[in-house]
Amino acid sequence: MVKIKDIAEKCEVSIATVSKALNRSHEISEKTTQHVIRVANELGYIANSNARSLKTNRSYNLGLLYVDKSESGLEHEYFSVILNSIKKEAESLGYDVTFISNKIGNSRNSYLSHSRYRGCDGVILVSANFKDPEVINLVESDMPTITIDHLYNNRTAILSDNTKGLGEIVNYLYNQGHRKIAFIHGEDTTVTKERLASFHHACQQLNLEIPEEYIKEALYHLPKYSGLATRELLELENRPTVIIFPDDYSYMGGLTEIEKHSLKIPEDISVVGYDGIYLSRILRPILTTYVQDSEAIGKMAALKLIQMINKPKTFIAEQIVINGHLQEGQTVKKIR
Amino acid sequence: MVKIKDIAEKCEVSIATVSKALNRSHEISEKTTQHVIRVANELGYIANSNARSLKTNRSYNLGLLYVDKSESGLEHEYFSVILNSIKKEAESLGYDVTFISNKIGNSRNSYLSHSRYRGCDGVILVSANFKDPEVINLVESDMPTITIDHLYNNRTAILSDNTKGLGEIVNYLYNQGHRKIAFIHGEDTTVTKERLASFHHACQQLNLEIPEEYIKEALYHLPKYSGLATRELLELENRPTVIIFPDDYSYMGGLTEIEKHSLKIPEDISVVGYDGIYLSRILRPILTTYVQDSEAIGKMAALKLIQMINKPKTFIAEQIVINGHLQEGQTVKKIR
DNA sequence: TTGTAAGCGTTATCAG
DNA sequence: CTGATAACGCTTACAA
Numbered sequence: 001m002v003k004i005k006d007i008a009e010k011c012e013v014s015i016a017t018v019s020k021a022l023n024r025s026h027e028i029s030e031k032t033t034q035h036v037i038r039v040a041n042e043l044g045y046i047a048n049s050n051a052r053s054l055k056t057n058r059s060y061n062l063g064l065l066y067v068d069k070s071e072s073g074l075e076h077e078y079f080s081v082i083l084n085s086i087k088k089e090a091e092s093l094g095y096d097v098t099f100i101s102n103k104i105g106n107s108r109n110s111y112l113s114h115s116r117y118r119g120c121d122g123v124i125l126v127s128a129n130f131k132d133p134e135v136i137n138l139v140e141s142d143m144p145t146i147t148i149d150h151l152y153n154n155r156t157a158i159l160s161d162n163t164k165g166l167g168e169i170v171n172y173l174y175n176q177g178h179r180k181i182a183f184i185h186g187e188d189t190t191v192t193k194e195r196l197a198s199f200h201h202a203c204q205q206l207n208l209e210i211p212e213e214y215i216k217e218a219l220y221h222l223p224k225y226s227g228l229a230t231r232e233l234l235e236l237e238n239r240p241t242v243i244i245f246p247d248d249y250s251y252m253g254g255l256t257e258i259e260k261h262s263l264k265i266p267e268d269i270s271v272v273g274y275d276g277i278y279l280s281r282i283l284r285p286i287l288t289t290y291v292q293d294s295e296a297i298g299k300m301a302a303l304k305l306i307q308m309i310n311k312p313k314t315f316i317a318e319q320i321v322i323n324g325h326l327q328e329g330q331t332v333k334k335i336r
Numbered sequence: 337m338v339k340i341k342d343i344a345e346k347c348e349v350s351i352a353t354v355s356k357a358l359n360r361s362h363e364i365s366e367k368t369t370q371h372v373i374r375v376a377n378e379l380g381y382i383a384n385s386n387a388r389s390l391k392t393n394r395s396y397n398l399g400l401l402y403v404d405k406s407e408s409g410l411e412h413e414y415f416s417v418i419l420n421s422i423k424k425e426a427e428s429l430g431y432d433v434t435f436i437s438n439k440i441g442n443s444r445n446s447y448l449s450h451s452r453y454r455g456c457d458g459v460i461l462v463s464a465n466f467k468d469p470e471v472i473n474l475v476e477s478d479m480p481t482i483t484i485d486h487l488y489n490n491r492t493a494i495l496s497d498n499t500k501g502l503g504e505i506v507n508y509l510y511n512q513g514h515r516k517i518a519f520i521h522g523e524d525t526t527v528t529k530e531r532l533a534s535f536h537h538a539c540q541q542l543n544l545e546i547p548e549e550y551i552k553e554a555l556y557h558l559p560k561y562s563g564l565a566t567r568e569l570l571e572l573e574n575r576p577t578v579i580i581f582p583d584d585y586s587y588m589g590g591l592t593e594i595e596k597h598s599l600k601i602p603e604d605i606s607v608v609g610y611d612g613i614y615l616s617r618i619l620r621p622i623l624t625t626y627v628q629d630s631e632a633i634g635k636m637a638a639l640k641l642i643q644m645i646n647k648p649k650t651f652i653a654e655q656i657v658i659n660g661h662l663q664e665g666q667t668v669k670k671i672r
Numbered sequence: 673t674t675g676t677a678a679g680c681g682t683t684a685t686c687a688g
Numbered sequence: 689c690t691g692a693t694a695a696c697g698c699t700t701a702c703a704a
Contacts, residue, residue, distance in 0.1 A: 001452070001697095003696095003697055003698085004697065004698065005697080013674075013675085014674065014675045014676075015675090015697090015698080015699095016674075016675060016676075016677090016699080016700080017673085017674055017675070019697095019698065019699060019700085020674090020699090020700090023699085027673065027674080028673070028674080029673060029674090032673080032674085046440075046445075046449045046452045046453050047440070047453055047697090047698080048390070048453070048455070048696090048697055048698070049386075049453050049454050049455065050385075050386040050387075050389040050390040050395070050455050050696085050697080050698090051386075051390050051680090051696070051697035051698040051699090052697080052698055052699075053386040053680090053698095054384070054386040054387050054390055054679095054680045054681065054682085054696090054697085054698075054699095055679080055680050055697085055698050055699045055700085056680085056698085056699065056700095057680080059386070060441060061434070061454075068420075077413070077416075080413075080416045084404075087435055091435075091437045091439060093442075094439070094441040094442040096434055096435060096437070096454065097434065097435050098397070098432055098433065098434040098435075099423055099427075099432060099433050099434075101427045101432070103427060103430070104382075104383070105396060105430040106429075106430040109382075113382045116337070116382050117382050117383055117384070117385050118385055118397075118432065119384070119385065119386050223618070252618035255618070255620070256618075259620065279615060282559065282588035282591070282592075283619075284591070284595065337681095339680095339681055339682085340681065340682070341681080349690075349691085350690065350691045350692075351681090351682085351683095351691090351692095352683085352684085352690075352691055352692075352693090353689085353690055353691070355681095355682065355683060355684090356683090356684095356689095356690090359683085363689065363690080364689065364690080365689060365690090368689080368690085383681085383682080384680085384681050384682070386680085386681080386682090387680070387681035387682040387683085387696085388681080388682055388683075389682090389696090390680090390681085390682070390683095390695095390696045390697065390698090391681085391682050391683045391684080391695075391696050392682085392683065392684095392696085393696085
């Protein structure tokens with residue numbers, strides 16, 4: 001590999017001059033700079049990020065903490081899109097992206113250690129177990145971090161607008177004539193809490209009495225559990241006219257159950273999803289769902305993290321809410 | 337950050353001894369080794385991968401080249417699963433994974449340069465434009481590489497079994513009584529060539545005459561183009577009884593078109609997908625498709641690349657074919 | 673404007 | 689079995 005020293009020899013200048021020229025330092029004359037750059041190109045010089053990082057303590061590398069609780073990996077489109085959007089934005093700002101695990105080489109280690117080991121300038125937490133002490137440890141360290149869809153005290157987070165989302169859904173359903181609205185929510189997380197609160201708030205505003213049996217817990221992204229919850233709802237004496245699912249994927253579990261009961265969507269029962277993944281649009285009937293702008297979420301996460309890295313002193317923790325919108329599909333029946 | 341020197345001082349040994357002890361060198365006595373390790377833990381020592389890599393020329397970091405031609409990113413499940421499987425296997429073998437772009441910092445650069453800049457030990461090419469000179473340049477360099485679903489001369493590749501796949505599909509359709517089999521294939525790639533050859537071969541074996549108008553080109557993962565091709569097929573005088581799609585996603589484009597023609601699947605027309613993504617199982621009717629073992633593909637890619645890295649001399653380029661299987665869904669009608 | 677030299681945190685060689 | 693020391697490739701005071 002050709003290095004700075006080789007260029008220096010060829011140009012008959014010192015390595016310091018080469019380094020400065022390559023970094024476009026104004027200490028160096030325009031002429032020398034151009035010459036050095038030309039020779040560097042001729043020789044096919046490529047910098048060594050390890051040497052550079054060692055010296056500067058900056059890696060221009062972002063860590064990505066992505067732990068899928070369902071152990072099924074990147075396969076959930078919502079997160080996949082976020083991940084890719086992070087990658088795209090980071091690249092366009094001159095940063096690379098490395099996955100962070102809780103191992104270093106072959107031995108177990110904390111996420112924080114791993115991030116430090118790789119010299120990450122910052123870390124984005126996309127889907128993690130936010131209650132894991134190790135994760136908390138990372139967030140509370142001096143390592144710049146951004147969380148997506150989870151809010152830690154006094155830390156920067158990118159949040160999808162769960163409050164607005166559930167509110168819009170409930171109001172839409174009400175306007176379509178629905179009064180018996182069931183809500184299957186995901187496991188207990190910040191996101192879920194917010195959605196539940198918003199659901200109840202919206203119902204209250206509309207003077208809707210929702211029986212407790214209409215509220216069911218399932219797990220995000222796992223159709224099976226939403227299927228079970230759906231069955232319970234369908235077998236209720238006083239069956240709801242519409243079911244809100246935790247997410248579009250989970251709806252598929254409900255769908256199977258609804259079919260088993262020989263019910264037609266939306267004639268016999270209406271359904272609403274959440275996320276607005278590609279799937280929701282290609283399903284038939286097209287799913288009525290709340291579309292999260294996951295593209296924007298990922299982009300904003302990368303952008304804010306890099307801002308934080310660049311101005312650690314003046315950066316103020318903020319909670320950024322990314323708006324979504326209701327996708328009116330074909331799965332909600334207009335009543336009366 | 338605590339470093340080797342701090343440990344050395346506390347233990348009253350030299351930094352060389354600490355380094356060796358930490359690396360479990362047998363030059364160092366068991367007693368010293370244990371002591372050093374204990375103190376290292378007490379102090380919360382974390383190695384610095386930059387310094388280490390600089391010295392050893394090994395990063396334990398794999399580059400991942402993933403360029404989605406549809407510009408839509410990680411959102412295709414087939415690739416998402418592969419990516420995650422690579423990440424999992426790499427981690428379990430003590431490697432990290434970094435995305436490789438064609439930029440370094442803010443200036444354009446080649447994939448190869450980027451890989452070198454980050455000191456990657458090797459690179460996996462998941463979804464790339466395999467005809468791009470820059471990509472070819474990377475593969476032909478001394479950087480260990482593995483390609484997925486594309487075969488370069490004399491290089492290691494992980495391939496899904498396209499030959500077996502198309503053969504099985506055709507034979508299955510034949511057994512179900514189908515004689516008028518249409519095939520919408522993807523853009524011209526190694527994979528497509530193989531599938532087309534296999535399709536024709538299987539038909540020939542069965543003495544099936546397939547009219548040329550039954551073979552259509554579309555683009556992988558883009559429902560729109562398969563939709564157009566489907567329309568052409570449906571409007572044919574002599575309409576096929578079954579259509580094979582390039583992939584499960586693309587089928588969705590065909591589905592829309594079939595619905596526009598008020599045709600029922602599989603009563604009026606049968607369809608077959610390819611990939612076997614999650615979607616294929618949750619669709620109704622369940623899609624008959626050829627399931628690729630993407631989990632195994634990703635895992636094998638990481639494994640082989642690491643083997644290549646470890647034994648560059650004895651490693652022999654090989655083409656590894658990962659078997660899939662036919663998923664009998666509900667979209668193929670039994671004829672007669 | 674350019675050069676000298678120290679040093680970032682490791683590993684590896686060689687001597688003791 | 690342990691230690692001194694050079695070296696990896698680069699940046700950056702500071703000197704010239």
